[in-house]
Amino acid sequence: MSKHHFSKNMESDKALKIKVCGMRDPENIDAVCAARPDYLGFIFYPKSKRYVGEKPDPAIFARVPSEIEKVGVFVNDEPNVVIDSCQQFGLAVAQLHGSETPDYCGAVKKAGLTVFKAFSIDEDFDFGLLESYSKMVDFFLFDTKGRLPGGTGEKFNWQLLDHYTDNVPFFLSGGIGPGDAPEIRNISHPQLFGIDINSGFELKPALKDARKTAKFVKEVRDFGIKRNDTGN
Numbered sequence: 310m311s312k313h314h315f316s317k318n319m320e321s322d323k324a325l326k327i328k329v330c331g332m333r334d335p336e337n338i339d340a341v342c343a344a345r346p347d348y349l350g351f352i353f354y355p356k357s358k359r360y361v362g363e364k365p366d367p368a369i370f371a372r373v374p375s376e377i378e379k380v381g382v383f384v385n386d387e388p389n390v391v392i393d394s395c396q397q398f399g400l401a402v403a404q405l406h407g408s409e410t411p412d413y414c415g416a417v418k419k420a421g422l423t424v425f426k427a428f429s430i431d432e433d434f435d436f437g438l439l440e441s442y443s444k445m446v447d448f449f450l451f452d453t454k455g456r457l458p459g460g461t462g463e464k465f466n467w468q469l470l471d472h473y474t475d476n477v478p479f480f481l482s483g484g485i486g487p488g489d490a491p492e493i494r495n496i497s498h499p500q501l502f503g504i505d506i507n508s509g510f511e512l513k514p515a516l517k518d519a520r521k522t523a524k525f526v527k528e529v530r531d532f533g534i535k536r537n538d539t540g541n
């Protein structure tokens with residue numbers, strides 16, 4: 310990692326947010342919530358191994374403590390499907406993980422949802438594309454480009470973040486694992502807002518290792534990882 314991009318960031322005063330994604334099992338939800346992540350994600354994409362199911366039990370969402378924001382992850386559904394599902398299950402955030410357009414994102418945001426727009430990053434990704442989204446979303450989420458739309462378990466080259474110069478805050482995602490807190494600590498990008506963890510913490514799909522998750526949350530917070538206060 311180059312010093313230019315990954316020097317210690319001690320100048321801002323807000324800790325990085327943490328999202329734990331791909332939840333489904335009620336007891337596991339309770340165990341992970343005990344670690345107090347900021348966001349908990351549920352996958353509404355039928356082809357995912359972490360799919361919550363066609364008719365998820367509303368009780369799995371209702372058991373999440375109110376201070377943890379619930380996130381629905383969708384891939385190229387109709388906007389009304391996203392909006393209706395979020396309203397039905399009390400999800401404040403829609404994570405759009407497909408090829409949703411700026412207008413699509415704007416429609417979901419206009420319905421009162423917080424919008425995380427995911428982009429799949431590789432060496433060829435054009436960060437200039439993001440400009441047309443910047444007024445239509447609340448956060449970007451940078452994931453690794455792969456065969457699947459998400460949940461690849463692969464990291465991208467984090468130095469590519471240097472090409473991101475917009476002012477929309479972002480989540481870092483893609484293959485983050487229990488040993489990554491020290492390297493994350495050294496990322497100094499001013500718009501880094503949060504870390505999204507998923508398959509790297511699983512015992513099996515949709516079942517997180519609660520002990521490793523709690524340790525990671527604590528490590529990230531104990532490191533005092535900082536972010537700029539740039540939320541839209």
Ligand SMILES: O=C(O)c1ccccc1N[C@@H]1O[C@H](COP(=O)(O)O)[C@@H](O)[C@H]1O
Pocket residue numbers: 330331350352354357358359382384406450452458459460461462463482483484485505506507508509
């Ligand atoms: O987890 C999935 O199965 C999934 C399916 C479709 C879209 C998104 C999905 N998950 C998101 O993928 C990233 C990275 O996950 P990983 O750490 O590489 O396993 C994360 O943002 C999840 O929300």
